[in-house]
Amino acid sequence: MHEREYDASSQAPPAEVEEMELVHPRTFLGKYIWSQDAKVIAVQYALTATAIGLVALVLSLLMRLQLGFPNSLSLIDPGSYLQYVTMHGMIMVVYLLTAIFLGGFGNYLIPLMCGARDMAFPYLNMLSYWVYLASVLILVAGFFVDGGSSGAGWTLYPPQSITPGTPGADAGIILMLVSLAVFIIGFTMGGLNYVVTVLQGRARGMTLMRLPLTVWGIFMATVMALLAFPALLVAVLMMLLDRTLGTSFFMPEMLSMGEGGDHRGGSPLLFQHLFWFFGHPEVYIVALPAFGIVSDLIAVHARKNIFGYRMMVWAIIIIGALSFVVWAHHMYVSGMSPYFGFLFATTTLVIAVPTAIKVYNWVLTLWRGNIHLTVPMLFAIGFLFTFVNGGLSGLFLGNVTVDVPLSDTYFVVGHFHMVMAVAPVLVIFGAIYHWYPKVTGRMLDPTLGKVHFWVTFLGTYAIYYPMHFIGLQGVPRRYYAYGETTFISDSVQSLNAFITIAAFVVALAQLLFLFNLAWSYFRGREAGPNPWQATTLEWQTPHTPPRHGNFGEELPVVYRWPYDYSVPGVRADFIPQNVPPEAVEREAPAGQGGGS
Amino acid sequence: MTLTLVLMAVLMGGIALWLFRQSLHVQPWVAESGPGRSVPAPMTASRTGLGVFLAVVTSVFSLTISAYLMRREMGTDWRSLTVPGVIWVNSALLVLASLALQLAWRAAGHGQEGRLRQALLAGGGLTLAFVAGQGVAWVRLEAAGYYLAANPANAFFYLLTVLHALHLLGGLVAWGRVLVRARGGAPAVQLRPSVELCALYWHFLLLVWVVILGLVLAT
Numbered sequence: 001m002h003e004r005e006y007d008a009s010s011q012a013p014p015a016e017v018e019e020m021e022l023v024h025p026r027t028f029l030g031k032y033i034w035s036q037d038a039k040v041i042a043v044q045y046a047l048t049a050t051a052i053g054l055v056a057l058v059l060s061l062l063m064r065l066q067l068g069f070p071n072s073l074s075l076i077d078p079g080s081y082l083q084y085v086t087m088h089g090m091i092m093v094v095y096l097l098t099a100i101f102l103g104g105f106g107n108y109l110i111p112l113m114c115g116a117r118d119m120a121f122p123y124l125n126m127l128s129y130w131v132y133l134a135s136v137l138i139l140v141a142g143f144f145v146d147g148g149s150s151g152a153g154w155t156l157y158p159p160q161s162i163t164p165g166t167p168g169a170d171a172g173i174i175l176m177l178v179s180l181a182v183f184i185i186g187f188t189m190g191g192l193n194y195v196v197t198v199l200q201g202r203a204r205g206m207t208l209m210r211l212p213l214t215v216w217g218i219f220m221a222t223v224m225a226l227l228a229f230p231a232l233l234v235a236v237l238m239m240l241l242d243r244t245l246g247t248s249f250f251m252p253e254m255l256s257m258g259e260g261g262d263h264r265g266g267s268p269l270l271f272q273h274l275f276w277f278f279g280h281p282e283v284y285i286v287a288l289p290a291f292g293i294v295s296d297l298i299a300v301h302a303r304k305n306i307f308g309y310r311m312m313v314w315a316i317i318i319i320g321a322l323s324f325v326v327w328a329h330h331m332y333v334s335g336m337s338p339y340f341g342f343l344f345a346t347t348t349l350v351i352a353v354p355t356a357i358k359v360y361n362w363v364l365t366l367w368r369g370n371i372h373l374t375v376p377m378l379f380a381i382g383f384l385f386t387f388v389n390g391g392l393s394g395l396f397l398g399n400v401t402v403d404v405p406l407s408d409t410y411f412v413v414g415h416f417h418m419v420m421a422v423a424p425v426l427v428i429f430g431a432i433y434h435w436y437p438k439v440t441g442r443m444l445d446p447t448l449g450k451v452h453f454w455v456t457f458l459g460t461y462a463i464y465y466p467m468h469f470i471g472l473q474g475v476p477r478r479y480y481a482y483g484e485t486t487f488i489s490d491s492v493q494s495l496n497a498f499i500t501i502a503a504f505v506v507a508l509a510q511l512l513f514l515f516n517l518a519w520s521y522f523r524g525r526e527a528g529p530n531p532w533q534a535t536t537l538e539w540q541t542p543h544t545p546p547r548h549g550n551f552g553e554e555l556p557v558v559y560r561w562p563y564d565y566s567v568p569g570v571r572a573d574f575i576p577q578n579v580p581p582e583a584v585e586r587e588a589p590a591g592q593g594g595g596s
Numbered sequence: 597m598t599l600t601l602v603l604m605a606v607l608m609g610g611i612a613l614w615l616f617r618q619s620l621h622v623q624p625w626v627a628e629s630g631p632g633r634s635v636p637a638p639m640t641a642s643r644t645g646l647g648v649f650l651a652v653v654t655s656v657f658s659l660t661i662s663a664y665l666m667r668r669e670m671g672t673d674w675r676s677l678t679v680p681g682v683i684w685v686n687s688a689l690l691v692l693a694s695l696a697l698q699l700a701w702r703a704a705g706h707g708q709e710g711r712l713r714q715a716l717l718a719g720g721g722l723t724l725a726f727v728a729g730q731g732v733a734w735v736r737l738e739a740a741g742y743y744l745a746a747n748p749a750n751a752f753f754y755l756l757t758v759l760h761a762l763h764l765l766g767g768l769v770a771w772g773r774v775l776v777r778a779r780g781g782a783p784a785v786q787l788r789p790s791v792e793l794c795a796l797y798w799h800f801l802l803l804v805w806v807v808i809l810g811l812v813l814a815t
Contacts, residue, residue: 120641188652195648200641208615209624223611226648227604230655234663241755246745249667265673265748270666273597274659309624317615321608325601560627581627 020117022549036122037548038107038193041129043439045103048129052136053096059084061507068500070481078480079167082151085478086168087142089154090176093282094183095136097424101289102187102225103132105431106194106218108439112538113215115203115556115578117549120196124189131186138179145171153478155275158250158268162243165256177240184229184236194222203537205558209313210577212536212562213306216313217292220320221285228281228324235274242266272334276327283420284323288316290427291358294380296562297430298362300534301377302369303573305563307361315354315361322351332400333407341400348398352391359388370566370573374532375449379430382457383423390419393468408478411471414464422460429456429513436517437531441544442524448516452509459506466495535576536562600655600662607651646793650800653763657804660759661811664752668815675747676815680736686729687809693722694802697795704788712784712791713775719798720771727761749815756808760801767797 023036032040063084066076076084107125111118119125142149151167152160160166161173168176198211198219211219238249242263250271251263299306306312328336328344362384371377393415396402406412429452436444474487482488530539542552556578564575571585668674700715734754742750774790 121645188649191652192645192648196641196645199644200639207622207624208618209622226652227607227655230652231659233656234659237755237759238663241744241751247751248671248673248745248748249663249751262745265671267667267670270663270670273666274663277597277600277659305625310619310622313615313619317612321612324604324608561624563625564627575627 022118023122024548034126036118036126038111038119038122038125039439039546039548039550041125042104042107044129045107045132046100046105048133048136049096049100049104052091052140053100055140056088056091056096057507057510059088059091061503063088064500064503066480068497076480079151080148081480082153082478083149083167083172086150086153086156086176087139091139092421093154093286094180095139097286097420098187098225098282099132100428101286101424102194102218102222103129103190105214105289105293106190106222108435109214109538110194110197110218111201112541112546112550113212113536113562114198114201115206115537115551115558116197116201117551117555119193120201121193125193128186128190128193131182131189135179135183135186138175138182142168142172142175142179145175148172150176155272155279156239157275158239158242158266158271159252159254159263162239162251163254163256174240174243177236177243180236181233181240184233187225187229191222191226194218195226203555203558206537206577209310210558210561212292213295213309213312213316214289214292216316217288217290217295220316221288224281224288224320224323225285228278228285231274231278235271235278238274239271269331269334269336272331273327276330277324279330280327281320281323284319286420286424288320290383290424291316293431294383294427295358295362295365296536297376297380297427297434298365299563299565300434300532301374301380302366302371303565304365304369305561305565307364307367308357309561309563311357312361315357318354319351322347322354326351329398329403332403338400345398345400349395352395355391359384359391374433375444375446375453376430376434376532378450378453378457379426379433382453383426383430386418386426386457386460387423390415390417390423394419405474406471408476409471410467410475410477413477414467414471417464417467418460422464426457429453432517434532435538436520437527437544438538438541439545440521440524441527442520443527443531444520444524445516448512452513452516455509455512456506459502459509462502463499463506466499470495533572533574535560535564535574537577540576540578597662597666599665600658603654603658607654640789642789642793646796650797653800653804656759657756657807660752660756661807664756664811664815667748667752671748673747674749676749677737677742677747677753677812678740679809679812680733680740682729682733682736683809686726686733687805689722689726689729690802690805693719693726694795694798696722697791697798701788701791701795704784704791707784709778709784712787713778716771716775716778716791719794720768720775723764723768723771723798727764730757730761733757753812756812760805760808763801763804767794767801770794770797 025031025035031037035041035044062073062076063081065073066081107119110116139149147168147170149168150156150161150172152162152169152173156173156176162169164170166173198215202211238247241247242249242251246262248263248266250268251261251266252268253264254261295306295312326344326348328340329348332341332344366381393411397406397412397415433444433449436442470492473489473492475482475492527544529541529544532539537556537558538546540556541550557580558577559580560575560577562577564577566573567575569586571587575584696715696719700712700719703711703715734757737750737753742753744751744754770790771794774787774794777790778784778787
């Protein structure tokens with residue numbers, strides 16, 4: 001075998017990256033509460049997002065209870081059901097998924113993986129978390145005000161969302177809108193940090209094309225979020241003015257109880273355009289970090305370099321760009337021109353190309369890899385199945401003619417939960433099992449982890465697969481009860497009961513996960529600095545968990561890409577990114593015996 | 597949305613081109629000692645940060661303007677408003693503020709502390725005068741019957757001008773911090789990076805103001 005080119009270089013001089021001044025607080029409050037250390041901020045983000053996510057999980061269980069076993073709980077009435085729908089959706093999409101991927105994983109992994117001491121603007125980064133927390137608290141306040149939280153559905157379509165009679169149309173919707181505006185401001189502070197740190201804070205030798213795909217995914221998602229969230233901000237501000245000061249941006253003239261309202265001539269469609277201009281990129285804001293993380297999980301746990309690294313990077317970029325020109329596929333039934341629909345169906349289906357490239361590359365990375373079925377790997381493979389499944393039903397919905405009859409049915413619920421709820425959440429779990437040892441210094445219990453995986457993976461299929469069939473029968477979503485309808489067969493009720501039981505089982509499995517998180521923190525096996533034998537810089541820190549400043553006296557120098565696994569002719573099956581070519585231990589050529 | 601899409605396309609095109617240059621002819625699997633710096637020296641973290649932030653602000657204003665144009669087409673109730681005369685005085689104030697900060701930037705580059713302080717003070721003062729002048733314009737419009745809720749043209753005018761003023765006030769926070777440091781005796785050369793960011797931000801908001809004013813006058 002001919003000599004690979006990777007040792008064709010000499011020693012690089014020490015790091016030239018400018019040192020940054022870090023704030024080193026001494027008090028408990030300064031270290032763990034008002035911290036400017038990205039790692040602490042990451043944990044704060046993740047814990048807050050998980051806490052509010054659990055609230056949304058409970059809301060979904062209440063909805064399932066009503067659907068599976070109608071009227072079994074007197075607490076749930078038609079109004080509160082709609083409030084659960086709304087809050088569940090909004091919390092899961094914005095306050096859990098966006099926050100945990102970008103605020104949680106972004107904060108923890110970007111500086112460590114790039115080889116930086118911290119984020120570019122640590123103070124702004126700290127502020128970002130506290131503004132995020134404020135937005136969560138404002139949102140939660142909606143539960144406690146008169147009339148409760150908004151019940152307009154997570155899309156908040158006017159005129160319904162601010163018309164009297166909709167649950168929470170008094171105060172709930174105002175709190176929701178203010179909370180979203182605050183969230184966006186907080187996110188922008190964080191987002192500036194993530195982008196600038198990737199662009200400016202990389203260690204010496206860490207070229208863009210040597211960044212781990214996790215960083216690429218988070219970076220591109222942040223760029224998209226910075227450009228897309230303003231659409232939501234503008235929509236939210238305009239709706240707030242419609243609701244409080246009586247403007248008519250979105251609100252048309254309406255008759256209520258025989259009397260005309262204050263609004264004239266507003267366009268509800270305008271809101272839909274703005275909302276989905278944010279809403280569709282949002283799907284990829286959640287998906288791209290998941291794509292990035294899963295690429296790294298698969299490479300590390302299959303001990304193989306990622307197949308087609310450059311293609312993977314470009315697929316991320318192309319998906320990001322295309323996702324800005326597909327928004328109207330959420331509006332096929334809004335009465336827009338069919339030609340318009342055709343255009344958006346085309347752009348929507350074109351996204352399947354870079355996405356398929358990624359899926360093939362993941363599968364080809366697994367092909368003949370040395371696959372270790374660790375818990376993170378199980379979750380990564382689970383993601384592949386769920387994502388492909390959810391993606392394929394997306395091809396149906398992307399076509400106008402198929403979408404029209406399926407619009408607003410359980411088919412849609414099944415589709416987007418598979419592709420944008422379960423798939424990214426499986427990645428989040430995989431990522432937590434993978435990086436928990438670095439964050440805490442201890443391993444999560446693998447047996448509990450495997451039980452958690454199998455119940456979650458099979459359980460979510462049990463929940464969302466049947467929904468496709470219910471949807472094909474034309475059962476509409478967001479309904480509290482179906483009453484006497486001829487087109488819904490009796491078996492739908494049995495399926496609904498089955499789904500509800502599956503949902504409760506899956507929810508119970510999450511308690512197991514929470515227990516594992518807490519128990520392993522104190523009793524878990526000591527992890528050591530690099531338990532997965534991974535190449536990326538976060539595993540090469542002198543301390544585990546890494547201290548403030550991440551690396552020791554000198555910042556690491558990077559000599560190679562992050563995927564040097566199972567390199568032929570090299571003794572170890574991985575070479576960390578900061579190992580210079582001359583320090584790599586090679587196997588002796590055949591016939592000579594002994595090592596070098 | 598056409599406007600926003602064009603801007604997005606330009607932004608995305610720029611990003612793609614830059615990435616293309618970074619990734620072309622690169623073989624990531626080849627290990628070697630890294631090149632010195634992969635980031636060009638003039639790009640400091642704060643300059644990049646400002647650039648990214650301006651992209652976000654561009655997105656906010658272009659989307660609001662897109663909504664403006666769409667709402668104008670969608671409804672039949674659009675009645676353009678007559679811009680009060682004070683707007684022209686305000687515009688002149690903002691141009692002067694931008695100029696003053698440009699002078700401050702130059703003074704900082706030449707190490708002239710005294711001139712820097714004067715120019716900074718003038719820039720901030722003129723900006724405050726601009727915001728106050730916008731307040732006068734709003735009061736005049738109200739008095740002339742152009743109420744916020746009366747017509748979408750009015751509502752958009754107030755929305756755009758308030759958003760613009762809020763961005764300037766945000767800029768004044770950064771300006772205030774620079775001013776405190778300048779009065780505390782910090783050498784001009786040390787202040788240069790911060791003054792430069794202020795000046796660039798003000799020029800950008802002047803440009804946004806020209807676009808808003810042009811839009812209101814043209815429609």
